[in-house]
Amino acid sequence: MKRVINWFEIPATDFERAVTFYEKIFATQLKREEMSGMELGVFPYEAPGPSGAVCKMPQLQPGANGTLVYLDAGADVAPVLARVQANGGKVVLDKTLISDDIGYIGVFIDSEGNRVGVHAMK
Numbered sequence: 187m188k189r190v191i192n193w194f195e196i197p198a199t200d201f202e203r204a205v206t207f208y209e210k211i212f213a214t215q216l217k218r219e220e221m222s223g224m225e226l227g228v229f230p231y232e233a234p235g236p237s238g239a240v241c242k243m244p245q246l247q248p249g250a251n252g253t254l255v256y257l258d259a260g261a262d263v264a265p266v267l268a269r270v271q272a273n274g275g276k277v278v279l280d281k282t283l284i285s286d287d288i289g290y291i292g293v294f295i296d297s298e299g300n301r302v303g304v305h306a307m308k
């Protein structure tokens with residue numbers, strides 16, 4: 187197995203609000219797509235690497251008690267976590283050192299109520 191994650195979907199009830207939230211906290215732009223009645227905001231990635239999307243579709247419901255996905259925060263989790271509250275989310279685990287070889291994590295509740303983690307070496 188070359189990688190564990192192939193694709194992930196973060197549920198949204200208000201698609202534009204959710205996409206804007208992630209664009210602002212990660213200081214990036216998600217690619218908006220529509221496929222089979224589903225709205226997708228795809229995170230930037232380099233092929234053939236894995237990615238994922240903010241998704242709006244009837245069968246997905248946001249929630250804080252499901253699977254926890256950790257997104258790459260880049261060089262440092264602190265700047266991402268610092269932008270969460272101003273964009274409609276809530277930090278529930280501040281920057282926390284796991285170990286020197288694993289790095290740091292943080293966890294937030296996004297604009298839709300999903301629990302999402304971030305990871306970085308710093």
